[in-house]
Amino acid sequence: MTQRQIRILYRTCWTIALLIVAIPFMFPFVWMVSAGFKSTTEIFGAPTLIPRVWRWQNFIEVFTYQPFARQYFNSLYIAILVTVLTLIISSLAGYALARMRFAGAGLLMLFLISALMVPEEVTIIPNFFLIRSMGLVDTHWPLILLPVFGPQGVMATFLMRQYFLALPKELEDAGKMDGLSRFGVWWRIALPMSRPAIAAVAIITFLSSWNLFLEPLIFLSSLEMFTLPLALSNFNDSYGLPLWNLQLAATTLAVVPILIVYLIAQRQIIESFALSGVKG
Amino acid sequence: MEAWLFVSPSAIGFLIFFLGPLCAVVYFSMTEWNLLTQQAAFVGLANFKNALLENPDFWHVVRNSVIFALGLVPLNMALALTLALALSRPFFGVVFFRTVFFAPVVTSAIAWAIVWKFLLQGEGGFINQMLAIVGISGPNWLREPNWAMAAVIVTRVIKMVGLNMILYIAALQAIPRDYEAAARLEGASRWQIFRMIIWPLLAPTTLIIMVITTIGSFKVFDHIYQMTGGGPENGTLVLAFYIYQQGFKFFNIGYASALAMIMFVIVMMLTIVQVMLRRKGAE
Numbered sequence: 001m002t003q004r005q006i007r008i009l010y011r012t013c014w015t016i017a018l019l020i021v022a023i024p025f026m027f028p029f030v031w032m033v034s035a036g037f038k039s040t041t042e043i044f045g046a047p048t049l050i051p052r053v054w055r056w057q058n059f060i061e062v063f064t065y066q067p068f069a070r071q072y073f074n075s076l077y078i079a080i081l082v083t084v085l086t087l088i089i090s091s092l093a094g095y096a097l098a099r100m101r102f103a104g105a106g107l108l109m110l111f112l113i114s115a116l117m118v119p120e121e122v123t124i125i126p127n128f129f130l131i132r133s134m135g136l137v138d139t140h141w142p143l144i145l146l147p148v149f150g151p152q153g154v155m156a157t158f159l160m161r162q163y164f165l166a167l168p169k170e171l172e173d174a175g176k177m178d179g180l181s182r183f184g185v186w187w188r189i190a191l192p193m194s195r196p197a198i199a200a201v202a203i204i205t206f207l208s209s210w211n212l213f214l215e216p217l218i219f220l221s222s223l224e225m226f227t228l229p230l231a232l233s234n235f236n237d238s239y240g241l242p243l244w245n246l247q248l249a250a251t252t253l254a255v256v257p258i259l260i261v262y263l264i265a266q267r268q269i270i271e272s273f274a275l276s277g278v279k280g
Numbered sequence: 281m282e283a284w285l286f287v288s289p290s291a292i293g294f295l296i297f298f299l300g301p302l303c304a305v306v307y308f309s310m311t312e313w314n315l316l317t318q319q320a321a322f323v324g325l326a327n328f329k330n331a332l333l334e335n336p337d338f339w340h341v342v343r344n345s346v347i348f349a350l351g352l353v354p355l356n357m358a359l360a361l362t363l364a365l366a367l368s369r370p371f372f373g374v375v376f377f378r379t380v381f382f383a384p385v386v387t388s389a390i391a392w393a394i395v396w397k398f399l400l401q402g403e404g405g406f407i408n409q410m411l412a413i414v415g416i417s418g419p420n421w422l423r424e425p426n427w428a429m430a431a432v433i434v435t436r437v438i439k440m441v442g443l444n445m446i447l448y449i450a451a452l453q454a455i456p457r458d459y460e461a462a463a464r465l466e467g468a469s470r471w472q473i474f475r476m477i478i479w480p481l482l483a484p485t486t487l488i489i490m491v492i493t494t495i496g497s498f499k500v501f502d503h504i505y506q507m508t509g510g511g512p513e514n515g516t517l518v519l520a521f522y523i524y525q526q527g528f529k530f531f532n533i534g535y536a537s538a539l540a541m542i543m544f545v546i547v548m549m550l551t552i553v554q555v556m557l558r559r560k561g562a563e
Contacts, residue, residue, distance in 0.1 A: 011371065014366060015373060018363075018366060018373075018377050021363070022377065022380045022381065024438050025380050025381055025383060025384060025438060026380055026383070028384075028392070028395040028396060028399065029383070029395075031395065031398075031399065031406060032391075032395045032398075035398065043404075044403075044404035045404075046409075047406055047409050047410075088289075089289045089290050089293070090290070092286045092287070092289065092290070093286060093287045093289070093290035093291070095286060096283045096284075096286035096287045097287070100282070100283035100286065101283070102281075102283035102284060102287075104284075105283070108287060108291060111294065111299065112294070115294065115298050117547060117548060117551045118298075118302065118544060118547065119495075119498075119499045119520070119543065119544075119547055121499065121501065121520050121523050121524070121540060121543060122302070122305060122540045122541075122543055122544045122547075123297075123298060123301040123302055123305060123540075124523075124527075124540075125301075125305060125308060125523075125527050125533060125536055125537050125540060126300070126301035126302075126304035126305050126308060126537075127297060127301045128527075128528075129304075130296070130297070130300070130301060145293070145297060146297055148293065149290070149293030149294055149296070149297040149298060150297065150298065153290070153293075154294070157290060182282050182286075183285075186286070207386055210388065211387075211388035211389065211390075213388075213389065213390055213501070213502040213505070214501055214502065214524070217505075217524075218524075218528055228388070229388050229389075229390040229391070229502070230390075232388075232390050232391060232394060233390055233394070233505075233506050242394075242397075242398075244398055247394060247398075248394070248395070248398065251391045251394050251395065254388070254391060255387055255388070255391045258386060258387070259383065259386075259387070262379075262383065262386050263379065266375075266378075266379045266382070267375075269386065270378065270379075270382055270446055273382075273385065273443060273446060274446045274447065274449075274450050
């Protein structure tokens, strides 16, 4: 065999090996969609990739079993709100930590770094009593406040700070010479130059809010207030056993839109996680 | 002063929802407080004594958490590195594979656990139906403690390995190509290049990934909640789940707070190790 043929053979073997490894990564999504269309009897019969009978009804029953449309909307609006609030608060604080000298800056940094390390499970019990004393149990407030000011928000602050530090200072100095206030420099010069960091923070924050589970589980009790992950885990019959076809149909509805966005913007999304992973 | 206008939203929220609660949990951990009876009494270190010396559940939970970490971390890192080595250079299909291996990372843990629980059912589950074709009678995966633990570890690795994979890819791409070219001219084999050049250069990344993944493994909650609920026979009851169970199912606030403190100490120690290793790496 020539050198070239050996190379091609080598590449082919690798690709086949990778394809085999890829099965447990891809297959659950395929099977989820397929099972979401099946009837209860077919779901436990001989496995078929394409449903023998397409039971579209599952996707209607999902909405009658519990207020799924409302729950979907809850997840969406909370994730958007958390993302916007996190962006504003973290970019303000990140900018100050990167560019301004002020009393207490060192101490604040130290506190924020320690917050990065502490898992939310550690503070969740006192936070429960705090939220309860504010009368906010079974509202969406804890799902907004705790992530924005918790480890997720702190990580966003660090990401923004890191990015601001790397920006050329000259432009901001020029802005100041032209009479812009600190706030003006932040808004008109620093922020527009930080699009990659803003995108990374937005992507990671949105996804983590969308997938949040512990807080909804602890704080929410009425079905209309549920968010998607909590709603998904709630498709059970009166014995507590899963209603598989409905549960998988609902899971399909929750997962597929995210997957589509991911496929379109995969490069941007993967880069965002790489950026935050290296910092965190 | 102006700077405080910038940081005050962040700092105030941080005081209310993080620093305050962190101090409170220290106090809570030293009280006997059952939510059902609505009475709190200061008991000093009794909750810690209960956990560490008296309650057999605690050490069972620690054992589970350690097994989970010992299973997950090496498996995750070995797979992540292998995939990264295969996918760090451009070739036909590289984007496809990266996209596939990373897809579970953006998916909610609950959705992922729902689908795998479905696939792993004892009777009529897809995995067992496939095994039956090759003549293997598969176990009732999530109903037997050891199999359940193995299932939770493996499905968690598949869910999260993409994250470590991209960190490794970034580190591999930062290694100058000249190194490898020079070694190849000297007649080094692929394995020698990996062993003598790439692996040592990856060491800082490996250490960071190891600590991040270990901390993550101690925090795992939603995955286990949905897949096994801590069962069967408490076989997958790990620390984060135990805290939730004691605090929000049984309302043993004092005891659960003591557990939270113990978790805090474990994560803190891991983080200190990480910082020390990073310093050592920088020297």
